[in-house]
Amino acid sequence: MSFEEIKRQAASEWKAMQNSPIPRILIGTATCGMAAGAETIMEALNAELAKNNIKADIIQVGCIGLCYAEPLFEVIKPGKPGVFYGDLTPELVAEIIRDWLVGDNPRPDLALGTRGEGTLKGIPKLFELPVLKPQVRIVLRNCGNIDPTNIGHYIANGGYEGFIKALKMKPQEIIDEMKKSGLRGRGGAGFPTGMKWQFCHDAPGTVKYIVCNADEGDPGAFMDRAVMEGDPHAVLEGMLIGAYAIGASEGYVYIRAEYPLAIKRLVVALKQMEECGLLGDNILGSGFNFHIKIKEGAGAFVCGEETALMASIEGNRGMPRSRPPFPAQSGLWGKPTNINNVETWANVSAILQKSASWFASYGTEKSKGTKTFSLVGKVVRTGLIEVPMGITLREIIYGIGGGIPGGKKYKATQTGGPSGGCLPTSFLDSPVDYESLAAAGSIMGSGGMVVMDETTCMVDVARYFLNFTQSESCGKCVMCRLGTKQMLDILQDIVNGKGRPGDIELLLEVGDAIKNGSLCALGGTAPNPVQTTIRYFRDEYEAHINEKRCPALACRPLISYYIIPEKCQGCGICIRACTSEAIKGGKRMVHVIDQSKCAKCGTCLDVCPAKFSAVAISSGAPVKAPAEPVPVGGKA
Amino acid sequence: MKVAPAIEGARTATPGTDKAIDSQMNEILTHFKGEKGELIPILQQVQQRFGYLPEQAMKRIAEFVHVPPSTVFGIGTFYAQFKLVPTGRNIIKVCRGTGCYVRGAPKIITELENQLGIKDGDTTPDMEYSLETVACFGSCALAPVMVVNDKVHGRMTPEKAKKAIGKKSE
Ligand SMILES: Cc1cc2nc3c(=O)[nH]c(=O)nc-3n(C[C@H](O)[C@H](O)[C@H](O)COP(=O)(O)O)c2cc1C
Ligand code: SF4
Ligand code: SF4
Ligand code: FES
Ligand code: FES
Numbered sequence: 001m002s003f004e005e006i007k008r009q010a011a012s013e014w015k016a017m018q019n020s021p022i023p024r025i026l027i028g029t030a031t032c033g034m035a036a037g038a039e040t041i042m043e044a045l046n047a048e049l050a051k052n053n054i055k056a057d058i059i060q061v062g063c064i065g066l067c068y069a070e071p072l073f074e075v076i077k078p079g080k081p082g083v084f085y086g087d088l089t090p091e092l093v094a095e096i097i098r099d100w101l102v103g104d105n106p107r108p109d110l111a112l113g114t115r116g117e118g119t120l121k122g123i124p125k126l127f128e129l130p131v132l133k134p135q136v137r138i139v140l141r142n143c144g145n146i147d148p149t150n151i152g153h154y155i156a157n158g159g160y161e162g163f164i165k166a167l168k169m170k171p172q173e174i175i176d177e178m179k180k181s182g183l184r185g186r187g188g189a190g191f192p193t194g195m196k197w198q199f200c201h202d203a204p205g206t207v208k209y210i211v212c213n214a215d216e217g218d219p220g221a222f223m224d225r226a227v228m229e230g231d232p233h234a235v236l237e238g239m240l241i242g243a244y245a246i247g248a249s250e251g252y253v254y255i256r257a258e259y260p261l262a263i264k265r266l267v268v269a270l271k272q273m274e275e276c277g278l279l280g281d282n283i284l285g286s287g288f289n290f291h292i293k294i295k296e297g298a299g300a301f302v303c304g305e306e307t308a309l310m311a312s313i314e315g316n317r318g319m320p321r322s323r324p325p326f327p328a329q330s331g332l333w334g335k336p337t338n339i340n341n342v343e344t345w346a347n348v349s350a351i352l353q354k355s356a357s358w359f360a361s362y363g364t365e366k367s368k369g370t371k372t373f374s375l376v377g378k379v380v381r382t383g384l385i386e387v388p389m390g391i392t393l394r395e396i397i398y399g400i401g402g403g404i405p406g407g408k409k410y411k412a413t414q415t416g417g418p419s420g421g422c423l424p425t426s427f428l429d430s431p432v433d434y435e436s437l438a439a440a441g442s443i444m445g446s447g448g449m450v451v452m453d454e455t456t457c458m459v460d461v462a463r464y465f466l467n468f469t470q471s472e473s474c475g476k477c478v479m480c481r482l483g484t485k486q487m488l489d490i491l492q493d494i495v496n497g498k499g500r501p502g503d504i505e506l507l508l509e510v511g512d513a514i515k516n517g518s519l520c521a522l523g524g525t526a527p528n529p530v531q532t533t534i535r536y537f538r539d540e541y542e543a544h545i546n547e548k549r550c551p552a553l554a555c556r557p558l559i560s561y562y563i564i565p566e567k568c569q570g571c572g573i574c575i576r577a578c579t580s581e582a583i584k585g586g587k588r589m590v591h592v593i594d595q596s597k598c599a600k601c602g603t604c605l606d607v608c609p610a611k612f613s614a615v616a617i618s619s620g621a622p623v624k625a626p627a628e629p630v631p632v633g634g635k636a
Numbered sequence: 637m638k639v640a641p642a643i644e645g646a647r648t649a650t651p652g653t654d655k656a657i658d659s660q661m662n663e664i665l666t667h668f669k670g671e672k673g674e675l676i677p678i679l680q681q682v683q684q685r686f687g688y689l690p691e692q693a694m695k696r697i698a699e700f701v702h703v704p705p706s707t708v709f710g711i712g713t714f715y716a717q718f719k720l721v722p723t724g725r726n727i728i729k730v731c732r733g734t735g736c737y738v739r740g741a742p743k744i745i746t747e748l749e750n751q752l753g754i755k756d757g758d759t760t761p762d763m764e765y766s767l768e769t770v771a772c773f774g775s776c777a778l779a780p781v782m783v784v785n786d787k788v789h790g791r792m793t794p795e796k797a798k799k800a801i802g803k804k805s806e
Contacts, residue, residue: 032775035790067777070790219733222774257680257717258773260786298676299716301771315675315701317714374776376735382777414734448776450734464737468771474714579750601746603794 003164003284006276007155014156020078022055023101027073028144029060030229031261032222036070037088044090045073048097056101062230064144065384066131069112075100081114084126131381131400136362138370139223139346140386143230148265151272154233160278162352166241167286174245175201178348181356182368187213187304187341188419188446189521190367190434193348196338199328200246203336210243210251211313211332211339215297215304217256218417219468221448223372224342226384228255228262231346232269238345240278240290241352246338249289254309256297266294301418301472305520306339308474319474320520341446343372363389367433371447377414378453380405387432394428397451408453411552412536416445418465418472419525421532422458441532443525457554458537459544463491465529469522480523483514487530495555499545504534549620556600562623563604565590567614570632574604574615589629643802645785646725647687654692660685661696668700675701675711679718687727687766688719724759724766728752728801729783732769735776740793744780745769747794751803765801 001009017024025045029038042058049056066072069086075096076082083106085096092110099105106120113126126132137143146153154160166174179194200208212235216224228235239251255263270292273279281289295313302308303318310332312318331337340348347369351359360368367389373396376382380402387396393413397403404410412422421442423430430436434444452461470484487510490503511527518524534541543549550558563574563583568590575583575591582598585591591614593604605615618624664681668674675697682693689712698705712718730736730745749755752765759766775781778790782797789800 031773031788032778032790035773035775035778035781035788037790070778216774217771219731219772220735220776221772222776225774258770296677296680298680298718299771300714312676313673315671315673315711317710374735376776376779377738382779384777417734448734450738452738456738461738464734602743 001277003160003277006152010152010155013152017057020057022057023078024057024059024076024082025073026059026061026076026082026144028063028070030063030226031259032063032067032226033070033072034261036067038071040090041071041073041088041093044093045097048094049101052097052102054097054101059147060149061146062143062148063226063384065140065226065386066112066381067383068381072112074115076116077101079118080106081116081118081120083114083120083123084112085110086112131383131402134391134395134399135386136370136388137386138350138359138362139227139234139343139372140384141231141350142234143226143384146231148230148232149268151233151269151276154231158353159233159349160237162349163237163240163244163278164284166244166352167284167288171201171245171247174241174352177356178245178351181351181359182363182366183344183347183351183359184367184434185341186343186347186371186446188416188443190444193340193344196328196340197242197246199326200248200336200338203329205336206247207250207335208246208248209332209335209337210239210246210248211306211309211337212239212251212253212342212345213304213306213309213339214253214255214259214262214342215309216259216342216446217301217304218419218446218448220374220376220414220417220450221446222374223384223447225259225262227342227346227372228259229265232262232265233273234346234349235342236266236269236273236279236292236345238340238348239292240283241348242338242340242345243290244288248338249291251290251292252295252313252332253292254295254297254303254313257299263294263296270294300474301468302474302520302522305522308520309339310337317474319476320522322519343447364431364433366435371432371444373447373449375401375449375451377450378404378408378456379451389433390431392429392431393423396432396449397428401451404451404453408455410451411454411456412452412458414442414450414452414461414529415448416443416525416528417448418469419443419521419528420445420448421528422452422461422536423532424536426536441528441535443528455552455554457495457550457552458533458540459491459550460495460552460555462530462533463488463495466491466526469526473522473526477518477523479514479517480519480526483510483517484523484526486510487514487527491530494541494544495550496557497544497548497555499541499548501545503545504538504541507531508534543620547620551619553617553619555619559600559617559619560595560623561593561598561600561602561604561615561617562625563591563593564614564616565625565630567612568632569612569614571609571612573607573609577603577607579603585629588632590626590632592625592627592629595623643726643784644787647727647785657686657690657692658696661693665696665700670700670702672701672703675703675708676715679708679712683718687723688721722759722763724763726765726801727768727785728765729768729770729773730756730797731771731773731776731779731781731783733772733776733779735772736779736781739779741780743794744782744792744797747797748782748801751798751801
């Protein structure tokens with residue numbers, strides 16, 4: 001079959017599905033949907049459909065990104081717009097089937113929003129909601145919309161058109177198009193993609209390689225996983241285009257082993273490409289050959305670094321080496337190699353399908369297009385988002401994210417993972433692009449965005465990241481290996497209440513030395529989380545060191561739990577919950593915590609009824625509570 | 637501790653005798669050609685089959701891909717996925733990534749350590765459970781996250797964590 005025929009068939013099948021006389025239910029079954037309980041919902045759905053004798057197509061899709069509302073599905077009744085329902089339980093599934101599929105009530109009280117033509121009374125349009133309105137979907141164009149295991153769905157939505165166009169262009173024309181688009185690498189450093197391709201294209205040699213970096217090592221980030229699970233062909237088509245432009249006939253996807261579902265989806269997608277003649281020898285009769293292999297990582301953060309990654313593919317310990325030579329000159333097995341991130345590749349296919357100028361119409365002068373972020377941490381609507389470059393942090397956190405839960409105060413946003421930094425309140429109105437984030441001392445990174453509130457201790461966060469980089473250092477460079485250890489020891493002392501005057505200066509000094517003495521960016525950026533938190537939250541460091549006080553009331557060694565005598569009603573709930581037997585009390589007695597027995601687990605604070613709110617935390621001062629239980633209402 | 641109730645996905649095969657390891661190794665190696673680039677994929681298969689890398693297996697692999705045993709050991713110790721000592725039938729992994737950390741992962745880890753009576757990285761003496769912490773599962777929006785064998789559990793609380801490993805709540 002020629003591609004034209006494949007396309008025609010895919011289009012007619014897609015159309016038939018859209019016009020199908022039976023209802024369709026699209027359910028998100030990516031890893032995160034599963035973690036939220038999508039499996040139980042599927043079972044309930046099948047049972048309810050059978051019970052009510054309804055025939056419906058159930059289509060498993062990737063993520064639409066509304067993770068906070070998972071498990072989630074979209075119910076499409078013939079001739080009606082699709083209706084999204086979130087926070088599903090088996091009971092809600094039964095109600096929705098009964099009222100909307102059997103009956104005629106779309107349950108506006110349960111619906112999140114509608115998608116597609118037409119409106120339903122009392123239900124907003126999904127893409128008009130604050131969570132989606134500011135978003136622009138280029139990378140995530142098909143996620144949550146198509147069945148990722150069906151190449152026909154991808155093709156019917158414009159898939160592989162970009163590659164067909166590329167086949168009719170000269171390699172240099174494709175590279176020029178990439179340069180014109182202004183696309184910069186989404187793996188962290190933001191290097192211009194067109195320029196990178198040019199280097200590899202120009203490198204002498206007939207054997208060249210293409211690599212897709214799907215190691216996604218930044219803890220707290222899952223954009224790449226979501227794309228591979230929800231729309232694997234978008235990434236693979238990008239690789240095909242890149243290979244053709246550069247002149248490579250072999251490609252690798254290096255993917256972390258922690259992503260079993262994404263691996264499964266890629267395997268299926270590769271097989272379908274072959275069946276359609278889009279992969280292998282003489283692709284679509286063009287004489288162009290390309291093969292893709294999947295390589296699973298084995299759990300080392302440093303393997304996301306390009307030279308370490310290539311060492312790992314070759315079967316060695318994943319240790320970075322010095323550059324030059326750059327991979328474009330000497331990469332895998334000494335051959336010119338071009339390596340790009342998952343999201344970069346997914347942008348490539350979109351750019352060729354639409355155009356460079358279309359892509360460049362989004363974003364800012366130096367940061368074109370969109371960026372995906374995984375918005376997590378202390379934010380109401382956690383999720384996978386895609387926004388035009390240049391949007392402000394405030395629009396992301398308060399607009400899309402809906403602000404901070406529990407009425408708490410915003411403190412900082414961490415971008416760039418272990419290589420990045422923490423941005424305080426004063427940056428809420430700064431644009432999110434490569435330059436602004438770098439100016440603030442952080443980096444764009446791959447897209448992890450962790451929101452922190454007043455209960456997050458910034459010294460502890462710095463310690464957390466140092467602990468991460470210290471244990472992930474490959475050990476090659478002395479400064480990275482031992483310097484991070486020293487910084488970690490100092491930070492450990494500070495959060496344990498053993499900080500000394502001069503520690504802050506020492507941290508800054510060691511940090512600079514690590515930056516200068518490290519071969520790769522793991523060491524080169526490891527001090528960033530510490531240095532930015534010192535820059536913006538120096539007062540928190542000083543409180544820990546000078547007053548042995550944790551202002552966020554988070555560092556266990558520096559806090560004490562106590563029961564406020566005026567508030568305790570002697571209900572005894574905390575006594576039963578405390579596994580350390582640290583609470584003394586009795587009926588109608590004000591309870592007290594024995595500090596010598598308390599493990600500081602915080603359970604008593606969690607279980608004390610909200611109407612009493614009698615358990616509190618203090619730091620830096622002795623607790624104000626009696627030593628032994630006293631009658632409720634009496635004087636403390 | 638009594639033998640725990642079966643949890644979905646528990647590993648059933650035990651490595652067994654040296655001879656059993658050898659015959660299973662034969663089987664695994666038939667899927668490979670003996671090239672250096674296959675070293676990590678082979679080790680991954682072995683890890684999956686036995687739950688760790690038996691010394692004897694590593695020596696076999698070294699011969700198979702024509703590298704000194706020290707190279708194989710070097711790789712076995714470098715990557716976090718590989719274990720050099722036997723692990724339990726049930727692998728409990730808890731995320732310690734940033735998204736989970738700020739949403740209470742330390743409490744989940746402490747609860748599991750208390751429930752199982754072991755520390756992060758250890759295995760219960762009856763070889764039922766191993767407890768590990770992992771950098772991130774990519775389900776951060778559902779933090780805190782844990783994985784029991786291969787099943788991902790999101791929005792954990794200490795109480796839910798206890799249930800997920802098959803312990804009854806009091
Ligand atoms: C320690 C370290 C870890 C990295 N991890 C990743 C990663 O997980 N994914 C990724 O795409 N790039 C990662 N990078 C960046 C890569 O080295 C490389 O710059 C990137 O894959 C290039 O692709 P791009 O130009 O499309 O961004 C990492 C770099 C360092 C120094
Ligand atoms: S900077 Fe650190 S991780 Fe990078 S090569 Fe040196 S020791 Fe290894
Ligand atoms: S913090 Fe934990 S150990 Fe301490 S009194 Fe409260 S419940 Fe008991
Ligand atoms: S629900 Fe899958 S990315 Fe969020
Ligand atoms: S931070 Fe825990 S799953 Fe990502």
